[in-house]
Amino acid sequence: MAPKVSEEHRDSKRALIIEAAKRVFIRQGYERTTMKDVVEEAGLSRGGVYLYFSSTEEMMLAIIDEADKLNFRDFTLLYEQYGSLWKALEQLFELNTQGIEQLAQTIVPVFIEFHILSWRNGKHAQYTAERYERSLQYVVSLLNKGVEQGEFRPIVPVTAIAQMFISFHDGMFIGVLQLGMKKSGALEQIDALKRSIRYLLQVQNEERG
Amino acid sequence: MAPKVSEEHRDSKRALIIEAAKRVFIRQGYERTTMKDVVEEAGLSRGGVYLYFSSTEEMMLAIIDEADKLNFRDFTLLYEQYGSLWKALEQLFELNTQGIEQLAQTIVPVFIEFHILSWRNGKHAQYTAERYERSLQYVVSLLNKGVEQGEFRPIVPVTAIAQMFISFHDGMFIGVLQLGMKKSGALEQIDALKRSIRYLLQVQNEERG
Amino acid sequence: MAPKVSEEHRDSKRALIIEAAKRVFIRQGYERTTMKDVVEEAGLSRGGVYLYFSSTEEMMLAIIDEADKLNFRDFTLLYEQYGSLWKALEQLFELNTQGIEQLAQTIVPVFIEFHILSWRNGKHAQYTAERYERSLQYVVSLLNKGVEQGEFRPIVPVTAIAQMFISFHDGMFIGVLQLGMKKSGALEQIDALKRSIRYLLQVQNEERG
Amino acid sequence: MAPKVSEEHRDSKRALIIEAAKRVFIRQGYERTTMKDVVEEAGLSRGGVYLYFSSTEEMMLAIIDEADKLNFRDFTLLYEQYGSLWKALEQLFELNTQGIEQLAQTIVPVFIEFHILSWRNGKHAQYTAERYERSLQYVVSLLNKGVEQGEFRPIVPVTAIAQMFISFHDGMFIGVLQLGMKKSGALEQIDALKRSIRYLLQVQNEERG
DNA sequence: CATGAATGAGATTTCATTCAT
DNA sequence: GATGAATGAAATCTCATTCAT
Numbered sequence: 001m002a003p004k005v006s007e008e009h010r011d012s013k014r015a016l017i018i019e020a021a022k023r024v025f026i027r028q029g030y031e032r033t034t035m036k037d038v039v040e041e042a043g044l045s046r047g048g049v050y051l052y053f054s055s056t057e058e059m060m061l062a063i064i065d066e067a068d069k070l071n072f073r074d075f076t077l078l079y080e081q082y083g084s085l086w087k088a089l090e091q092l093f094e095l096n097t098q099g100i101e102q103l104a105q106t107i108v109p110v111f112i113e114f115h116i117l118s119w120r121n122g123k124h125a126q127y128t129a130e131r132y133e134r135s136l137q138y139v140v141s142l143l144n145k146g147v148e149q150g151e152f153r154p155i156v157p158v159t160a161i162a163q164m165f166i167s168f169h170d171g172m173f174i175g176v177l178q179l180g181m182k183k184s185g186a187l188e189q190i191d192a193l194k195r196s197i198r199y200l201l202q203v204q205n206e207e208r209g
Numbered sequence: 210m211a212p213k214v215s216e217e218h219r220d221s222k223r224a225l226i227i228e229a230a231k232r233v234f235i236r237q238g239y240e241r242t243t244m245k246d247v248v249e250e251a252g253l254s255r256g257g258v259y260l261y262f263s264s265t266e267e268m269m270l271a272i273i274d275e276a277d278k279l280n281f282r283d284f285t286l287l288y289e290q291y292g293s294l295w296k297a298l299e300q301l302f303e304l305n306t307q308g309i310e311q312l313a314q315t316i317v318p319v320f321i322e323f324h325i326l327s328w329r330n331g332k333h334a335q336y337t338a339e340r341y342e343r344s345l346q347y348v349v350s351l352l353n354k355g356v357e358q359g360e361f362r363p364i365v366p367v368t369a370i371a372q373m374f375i376s377f378h379d380g381m382f383i384g385v386l387q388l389g390m391k392k393s394g395a396l397e398q399i400d401a402l403k404r405s406i407r408y409l410l411q412v413q414n415e416e417r418g
Numbered sequence: 419m420a421p422k423v424s425e426e427h428r429d430s431k432r433a434l435i436i437e438a439a440k441r442v443f444i445r446q447g448y449e450r451t452t453m454k455d456v457v458e459e460a461g462l463s464r465g466g467v468y469l470y471f472s473s474t475e476e477m478m479l480a481i482i483d484e485a486d487k488l489n490f491r492d493f494t495l496l497y498e499q500y501g502s503l504w505k506a507l508e509q510l511f512e513l514n515t516q517g518i519e520q521l522a523q524t525i526v527p528v529f530i531e532f533h534i535l536s537w538r539n540g541k542h543a544q545y546t547a548e549r550y551e552r553s554l555q556y557v558v559s560l561l562n563k564g565v566e567q568g569e570f571r572p573i574v575p576v577t578a579i580a581q582m583f584i585s586f587h588d589g590m591f592i593g594v595l596q597l598g599m600k601k602s603g604a605l606e607q608i609d610a611l612k613r614s615i616r617y618l619l620q621v622q623n624e625e626r627g
Numbered sequence: 628m629a630p631k632v633s634e635e636h637r638d639s640k641r642a643l644i645i646e647a648a649k650r651v652f653i654r655q656g657y658e659r660t661t662m663k664d665v666v667e668e669a670g671l672s673r674g675g676v677y678l679y680f681s682s683t684e685e686m687m688l689a690i691i692d693e694a695d696k697l698n699f700r701d702f703t704l705l706y707e708q709y710g711s712l713w714k715a716l717e718q719l720f721e722l723n724t725q726g727i728e729q730l731a732q733t734i735v736p737v738f739i740e741f742h743i744l745s746w747r748n749g750k751h752a753q754y755t756a757e758r759y760e761r762s763l764q765y766v767v768s769l770l771n772k773g774v775e776q777g778e779f780r781p782i783v784p785v786t787a788i789a790q791m792f793i794s795f796h797d798g799m800f801i802g803v804l805q806l807g808m809k810k811s812g813a814l815e816q817i818d819a820l821k822r823s824i825r826y827l828l829q830v831q832n833e834e835r836g
Numbered sequence: 837c838a839t840g841a842a843t844g845a846g847a848t849t850t851c852a853t854t855c856a857t
Numbered sequence: 858g859a860t861g862a863a864t865g866a867a868a869t870c871t872c873a874t875t876c877a878t
Contacts, residue, residue: 172382196405578815589798614823
């Protein structure tokens, strides 16, 4: 008697809008995107979109959540898969490097923009802090595992190494966005960082680097 | 083409507006600031401000230019002052660290925001590239001097080291803005980076650390 | 044209909606109430409510009709019950006074609002006129009965007295709504009006007041 | 050097908008009037009107203030002009009666609508109370003057008489609006009220009525 | 009968920018 | 040069109403 499509219909509609929003965000950036833009991209009516999201901000948060879930999956794989922790770390570098040429066409720069604007508005401070903490813990747990297994003998706290890793990546992304891979020397930077981290961790029993 | 008296009047008027704009930018961020806001902060008339700047973007560029001049002065001092290049580098770390607690109350985050948005709009690519190149060359020239003097024997290209240094700083700033000094572990990160760079440069004739 | 079972189902559904509408009207006023509000208050679907009423206006008219029926019953009781017509009139005052403290929580102010807005839209002029005429005739018939029985010897047309009575009540209600019982001096006003009407009617065979 | 028209220009502009708003209010009522309507009636731009008023509510309050000033002037005249207070009171009746036929084309019904809606929103309660109090005091002071001069010997408190007078007028206005002069029996009602008040005041030394 | 997702018109509000004085 | 009133485009958001299921 009743439609009852509800739940899954709702989800698919949200997904549709989210995908449209992503495209617009990537094209125009977060701040420049209006509800109207998303409405037109999604091919829905004005009110139709409001049924699911009341602002571009809500959409953004949904997009971030989704991305976080995927990231977590990737990381779990990483964590379980590798015997050598340094190999796992190198894979992490690889993950963060691959696709870096198309960085501008991904949602990543939108995330950066959003985070800066959030800080501006004093919004989502708690949320952002939690996300950072989570990312940090991913990396820290990897490093600690290496320490436990005697593979790493770090000369500074592993947390500092992980934080440095994250800072570097954020900064490098900005550079790549503004100057491109080549001018920003992305690959050379990554190599330098990799060596730095191997040094800081004092990676053991590895054939020469 | 003979403005005579105007010249200095013009400059002082521009300076007044620039200062007002800075205050508003720091308070609200770049994107959120409207001409109206600056007009009101400066206590001038709408038309009055337009005589000197036709957009907040022009103001921002003027602010950046001013800051760059100051930075260059600082760097020149640094470059000439130190016998040991590693000491000079440490001083550079120091410069970038001091005042980091008040980062949020400075124009720095506005610069970051502006750069990201500029990339968005595809504006100022050339300009941004030049600024980056200039900053990079500051650091590279320092490092090269060290190489020439036999103080550094870098295991990777000095340019990569300099770029990594810059990336790290940009990223760390974002972290500090969002999480604060403590949560972002700023000081620990800086220490880790310093050690990394000393390693990459293979700093000579220093008492072992 | 043979609704069979539906009839009573229809009525109960309408009654349910009407009660919900009343609650919303009393809470928010007539003009401010949207179909959406009633739909939510009734806990029905949007389309569901539209099956019975296509606007808040229709609901309002239904509410008024219902109220009028109750009023008529009250009046009939009044008309038949009293030997002394002046006693009946006093009872009428009483009816209009009791509950005046809770006036704001009743549907009465909504009626006033609706009448004014109806006049605005040029709607329901006929309907409103009929309702007024009916109320007027209630009172006039009471007064005439008194004249016929020699209890009243009015010095102005009884119709004028009845109209004045109605005008006064409407105005007093507005005052009470805005200022409350005390500030509007409701009880004192009513006393003054009662004396006035006794004077205008020249009520006979009553112990002098 | 500077325009300096400011002050008076501002006032005339406000007056222009107010007059336009009045016309729209009278035509459509308060609630139904949007900023857009006023903008169009005034022949200004959207933003232009917002420079002076941010809502129809602000306009309404300005209109009420203006009307109150005029009323006060009228009353002052009344108060000073008459030897016989009863003559003054009759003049007051006259003032409230004249133009009653065109009542629908005046701002009066808009005031009534506004007051009812204000009560709805719980807005302006203080303001409304003050206005009522002021009107009341006008009438009370007239009556008291008559008492002092021995012209009135009221059988109920003069305040109650004044309040009854006001209530009656408000209610009668509503009646006239909905039914017109004739059907509402406005003139007959007024005559009845006048006699009532003369009775309540026990007006002395007057040739028969 | 009943549902509730979808539509789209329309109201509010803000500001960049111009221009007569 | 300087002013600030005026313009109007554009963004946000809400609901009455419809209609496929």
